[in-house]
Amino acid sequence: MFRAGKLTVAVTALLALAGGFLGVSAAAASQPQAATAGENYVIGTDTTFAPFEYRENGELTGIDMDLIRDIAENQGFTVEIKSLGFDAALQALQSNQVDGVIAGMSITDERKLIFDFSDPYFDSGVQMAVAEDNTEITGYADLAGETVVAKRGSEGETFANSIKDEYDFTVKALADSATMYDDVKAGNSVAVFDDYPVLAYGINQNNGLKSVTEKEQGSSYGFAVNKGQNPELLAAFNTGLAELQDNGDYQAILDTYLEQPAPAAASGFFGLLSDSIPALMKGLGLTLLATGLSILIALVLGVVFGFFKVSESRILRGIASVYVSIFRGTPLLVQAFFFYFGLPQLTGQSIDVLTAGVLTLSLNAGAYMTEIVRGGIQSVDPGQTEAGRSLGLGYVTTMRRVVLPQAVKIMTPSFINQFVMTLKDTSLLAVIGFAELTYQGQQIYAANFRTGETLLIVAALYFIVINLLTMLSNKLDKRFNK
Ligand code: GLN
Numbered sequence: 001m002f003r004a005g006k007l008t009v010a011v012t013a014l015l016a017l018a019g020g021f022l023g024v025s026a027a028a029a030s031q032p033q034a035a036t037a038g039e040n041y042v043i044g045t046d047t048t049f050a051p052f053e054y055r056e057n058g059e060l061t062g063i064d065m066d067l068i069r070d071i072a073e074n075q076g077f078t079v080e081i082k083s084l085g086f087d088a089a090l091q092a093l094q095s096n097q098v099d100g101v102i103a104g105m106s107i108t109d110e111r112k113l114i115f116d117f118s119d120p121y122f123d124s125g126v127q128m129a130v131a132e133d134n135t136e137i138t139g140y141a142d143l144a145g146e147t148v149v150a151k152r153g154s155e156g157e158t159f160a161n162s163i164k165d166e167y168d169f170t171v172k173a174l175a176d177s178a179t180m181y182d183d184v185k186a187g188n189s190v191a192v193f194d195d196y197p198v199l200a201y202g203i204n205q206n207n208g209l210k211s212v213t214e215k216e217q218g219s220s221y222g223f224a225v226n227k228g229q230n231p232e233l234l235a236a237f238n239t240g241l242a243e244l245q246d247n248g249d250y251q252a253i254l255d256t257y258l259e260q261p262a263p264a265a266a267s268g269f270f271g272l273l274s275d276s277i278p279a280l281m282k283g284l285g286l287t288l289l290a291t292g293l294s295i296l297i298a299l300v301l302g303v304v305f306g307f308f309k310v311s312e313s314r315i316l317r318g319i320a321s322v323y324v325s326i327f328r329g330t331p332l333l334v335q336a337f338f339f340y341f342g343l344p345q346l347t348g349q350s351i352d353v354l355t356a357g358v359l360t361l362s363l364n365a366g367a368y369m370t371e372i373v374r375g376g377i378q379s380v381d382p383g384q385t386e387a388g389r390s391l392g393l394g395y396v397t398t399m400r401r402v403v404l405p406q407a408v409k410i411m412t413p414s415f416i417n418q419f420v421m422t423l424k425d426t427s428l429l430a431v432i433g434f435a436e437l438t439y440q441g442q443q444i445y446a447a448n449f450r451t452g453e454t455l456l457i458v459a460a461l462y463f464i465v466i467n468l469l470t471m472l473s474n475k476l477d478k479r480f481n482k
Pocket of ligand 1 (some may be wrong): 049153
């Protein structure tokens with residue numbers, strides 16, 4: 001857990017302080033092995049970067065995964081792996097949402113300014129690949145006027161950008177290897193820049209690409225923690241790595257993944273369907289959970305701020321207007337990034353992904369609900385209120401017995417609409433690593449490269465669920481709002 005990690009930092013700091021007083025060095029006062037023993041660390045990784053991390057039958061596997069798990073075991077700590085995507089993993093590390101990152105991450109001078117790296121564990125380098133049937137692009141010189149793709153935040157992207165002016169091409173950034181390769185195969189980009197062991201592995205698995213250039217001199221991979229944080233974890237990683245290298249375990253891991261035999265035969269559409277349904281159902285469950293929680297909170301927010309909006313008090317109306325304009329005036333995606341990555345950086349308090357997701361969706365939907373409630377109340381003829389009041393009913397009673405029953409009838413279709421929108425909006429939370437339906441779909445095609453079919457299945461699931469729920473809501477509406 002992150003909190004445990006923080007505690008360890010505190011303990012290490014205390015030890016260092018005590019050591020300082022006693023005149024011994026911090027290293028002598030705390031043994032790295034003891035400092036990590038029994039701890040659980042959250043480790044961020046890429047969605048797919050085979051053979052370093054990828055999914056097989058739903059399980060995360062690969063060189064990085066075996067390495068971190070074996071090192072943890074060797075050093076007596078445990079790890080919880082979060083498959084976030086490369087750029088998102090680095091963001092999560094910076095905002096302390098994870099304690100460390102292992103993601104085929106190159107040790108570069110720029111990154112050393114913000115992260116501390118372990119000893120290098122694998123030498124890599126960037127290479128260019130094109131579609132198998134492409135005979136036109138045989139080197140950088142053929143890229144003039146074309147678009148190439150690279151992973152956002154990666155060394156491949158940095159390299160492509162460093163030569164794009166010289167060779168006159170455009171660099172487009174995508175978040176994960178699977179969509180990058182698809183982009184090249186679909187002809188949207190003519191080439192991809194990625195790490196050569198990963199390209200080589202994919203090409204060997206018949207991913208539809210071929211490499212046409214030599215690999216560029218590249219950096220080595222390292223395990224990263226935030227600068228100055230979790231030093232005991234870094235030390236334990238280095239000690240563990242050295243031990244695995246000595247006892248042959250490290251070589252055995254490399255051999256397992258680098259000498260991967262021929263690719264498995266692709267199963268048909270129904271094979272894909274039955275393989276992916278368990279993970280997708282798990283995702284659908286989380287989608288519905290996030291939707292349900294968010295809509296409930298949004299309803300409360302909408303009622304409160306909706307009444308503020310129609311109240312006599314200028315202050316209350318002002319508060320409601322500010323709230324609505326903030327959440328309606330900024331994109332949901334930006335809000336999600338803010339709550340998950342931004343807020344923790346500003347406050348130093350980490351937030352789990354479900355909380356951040358529900359916070360984003362409910363505040364966002366709450367703003368729209370506010371307007372629905374306001375509109376509903378205001379659309380009831382003022383004559384109704386006047387009639388109620390002139391019959392001697394108080395404001396509250398008039399609201400409750402005369403205005404609201406009519407207003408709710410008017411509001412219900414808009415509520416149902418908002419509910420459907422919020423359900424669909426949960427898919428945006430995939431970018432912060434919330435394991436809902438879209439995220440699960442991405443994980444699946446990241447592993448099997450069958451993007452089109454997987455997305456069709458995902459879309460069909462949304463379609464079915466949304467239409468069933470809409471039908472149900474309309475039925476309830478008819479029944480109760482006669
Ligand atoms: N090695 C590259 C980097 O660190 C790419 C890593 C990745 O895509 N997972 O930038």
